[in-house]
Amino acid sequence: MLAVLSVELRKLNRSLAAVLAIAAPSLIAAFLFFLVLRGDKAPPWDRLLEGSTTAWAFFMLPMSVTALTALVAHMEHGPRAWDHLRALPVPRWKLYAAKAICVIAVVTVMSGLNLLLSWASVSAAATIKPVMTPTGTVDVARLLLLNLKIVAAAILLTAIQLWTALRFASFVPALAIGIGGTFFSVVATSAKEGVFFPWQMPVNMLARETWRVETALALGGGLGLVALAVAIAHLARREVL
Amino acid sequence: MSVAIETEGLSRRFGPRLAVDGVSMTVPERAVYGFLGRNGAGKTTTLKMVLGLIRPTSGVARVCGVDVARDRIGAARKVGALLEAHGFYGNLTGRENLALTTTLLGCPASEIDRVLEVVEMRPDAGRKVAGYSLGMRQRLGLARAMLGAPPVLVLDEPTNGLDPDGIADMRRFLKSLPERTGATVLLSSHLLGEIEQTATHVGVVNDGRLVLEGELSRLKAGLAPEIVLRTGDDARAAALLRAHGLDVRVAESLTVALDAGDAVDPAVAGLTALLVEAAVPVFAIGPRAQSLEDIYRRVAVPAPRQAEAA
Numbered sequence: 164m165l166a167v168l169s170v171e172l173r174k175l176n177r178s179l180a181a182v183l184a185i186a187a188p189s190l191i192a193a194f195l196f197f198l199v200l201r202g203d204k205a206p207p208w209d210r211l212l213e214g215s216t217t218a219w220a221f222f223m224l225p226m227s228v229t230a231l232t233a234l235v236a237h238m239e240h241g242p243r244a245w246d247h248l249r250a251l252p253v254p255r256w257k258l259y260a261a262k263a264i265c266v267i268a269v270v271t272v273m274s275g276l277n278l279l280l281s282w283a284s285v286s287a288a289a290t291i292k293p294v295m296t297p298t299g300t301v302d303v304a305r306l307l308l309l310n311l312k313i314v315a316a317a318i319l320l321t322a323i324q325l326w327t328a329l330r331f332a333s334f335v336p337a338l339a340i341g342i343g344g345t346f347f348s349v350v351a352t353s354a355k356e357g358v359f360f361p362w363q364m365p366v367n368m369l370a371r372e373t374w375r376v377e378t379a380l381a382l383g384g385g386l387g388l389v390a391l392a393v394a395i396a397h398l399a400r401r402e403v404l
Numbered sequence: 405m406s407v408a409i410e411t412e413g414l415s416r417r418f419g420p421r422l423a424v425d426g427v428s429m430t431v432p433e434r435a436v437y438g439f440l441g442r443n444g445a446g447k448t449t450t451l452k453m454v455l456g457l458i459r460p461t462s463g464v465a466r467v468c469g470v471d472v473a474r475d476r477i478g479a480a481r482k483v484g485a486l487l488e489a490h491g492f493y494g495n496l497t498g499r500e501n502l503a504l505t506t507t508l509l510g511c512p513a514s515e516i517d518r519v520l521e522v523v524e525m526r527p528d529a530g531r532k533v534a535g536y537s538l539g540m541r542q543r544l545g546l547a548r549a550m551l552g553a554p555p556v557l558v559l560d561e562p563t564n565g566l567d568p569d570g571i572a573d574m575r576r577f578l579k580s581l582p583e584r585t586g587a588t589v590l591l592s593s594h595l596l597g598e599i600e601q602t603a604t605h606v607g608v609v610n611d612g613r614l615v616l617e618g619e620l621s622r623l624k625a626g627l628a629p630e631i632v633l634r635t636g637d638d639a640r641a642a643a644l645l646r647a648h649g650l651d652v653r654v655a656e657s658l659t660v661a662l663d664a665g666d667a668v669d670p671a672v673a674g675l676t677a678l679l680v681e682a683a684v685p686v687f688a689i690g691p692r693a694q695s696l697e698d699i700y701r702r703v704a705v706p707a708p709r710q711a712e713a714a
Contacts (some may be wrong), residue, residue: 247487251508252477
């Protein structure tokens with residue numbers, strides 16, 4: 164499995180994956196930078212970084228998963244590489260599992276990068292406008308745990324996006340589902356049922372009610388892993404004509 | 405005779421259409437087997453079943469004795485394939501693309517240089533594949549198929565998109581492969597000339613069915629010989645020869661078809677004597693070289709004409 168994983172990572176070399184991994188968190192960091200510059204009262208660190216995490220979980224993560232899964236799938240669809248890969252003496256499920264692991268790993272790195280870039284942009288803004296230097300300390304452990312839960316809760320939506328992107332050679336179905344899912348997630352933010360909606364499960368990690376956090380985590384993470392296993396099994400078994 | 409690839413009653417149905425219909429094919433070891441047929445005749449579908457990429461509706465495919473359906477990975481270890489879609493990553497160099505497959509196959513990295521050397525691609529291996537010409541991609545595809553020195557190579561239309569020089573190079577290369585590497589080559593094409601100049605054995609597939617198979621030289625030898633004549637009066641010569649019960653065709657030249665097994669030299673002498681006696685000037689006479697096209701035309705009749713013939 165390590166060989167297949169290493170191949171998957173090497174394929175990303177000089178692709179647009181690195182650009183995507185940096186661009187999405189950078190947008191949140193840029194927003195935060197100007198937000199701090201516009202303010203007149205120093206906010207606490209926790210509130211700023213929680214705000215950055217919310218923006219990530221709410222909108223940027225689902226959109227990044229959509230783009231990333233489309234990218235890793237199109238790496239094979241574009242040059243029609245499936246026949247070559249699937250003819251090799253390698254269990255096919257490993258090829259798909261490696262892609263899933265890669266996507267989840269990149270999303271995890273992006274989540275961490277979001278925190279790091281947000282911290283850097285707030286620090287930069289505070290250097291320019293010292294009155295806005297955030298108060299309090301950063302609870303790094305809590306923020307990291309929160310972000311890990313967000314990534315875990317996003318596994319179900321990742322499974323749906325990855326399956327769609329790998330199943331269909333055109334990127335349109337995957338993009339349509341991703342944009343649609345994120346759209347409903349945004350317009351129905353306060354809907355109680357949102358906890359059962361895959362695209363809202365990550366942001367539910369920031370909910371105040373414990374049951375919402377637990378339900379979204381169990382469904383997004385637990386059911387997500389089952390969905391991912393089913394998706395991989397289906398993709399490995401189906402014929403690519 | 406040891407067998408590298410063998411299929412028994414291999415069939416594949418796509419909805420109502422039977423794309424491959426009971427193909428039983430035998431590819432001997434160290435042969436260059438030309439798998440010939442029109443576009444859509446079922447060549448690629450058959451090759452995909454041999455490679456385990458699609459499942460047969462019925463029948464069996466074996467590679468070096470390994471049943472593809474029962475042990476796909478075991479069979480895949482014996483085969484290197486160059487498929488119509490190359491599947492190279494344009495953002496990576498030729499060498500990096502080969503390195504990915506090397507890792508997946510568990511081959512040593514030295515294999516990359518070996519196969520690059522064989523296809524004469526070492527100088528260009530450091531360039532991104534996105535900048536490669538079609539011919540270079542085709543050669544890189546061959547190099548990738550040869551990684552790990554598999555005993556069988558399956559090549560789907562390897563000269564597609566190549567320029568005349570590239571086709572000639574590829575032809576020479578494929579012809580020499582069994583000698584150089586000991587590999588068996590199963591080569592699909594719809595180009596008769598390509599197969600004729602490359603293959604030692606042929607299989608002709610027509611409307612999904614294998615209608616002819618065998619060693620090319622034997623198949624050619626088994627054809628009824630034909631004698632081509634150039635005379636001063638083709639119409640009179642044709643009438644005269646027909647009057648003697650001969651099968652005569654007048655097209656671009658006058659052709660007399662003999663029966664299979666007839667000796668050519670006595671026939672040429674007899675025809676010459678007959679025409680000279682009748683005062684028909686004979687400018688040239690001799691046997692026509694039998695080609696793969698003659699064999700192909702006899703067996704690969706398009707479906708509507710087959711129905712008419714019946």
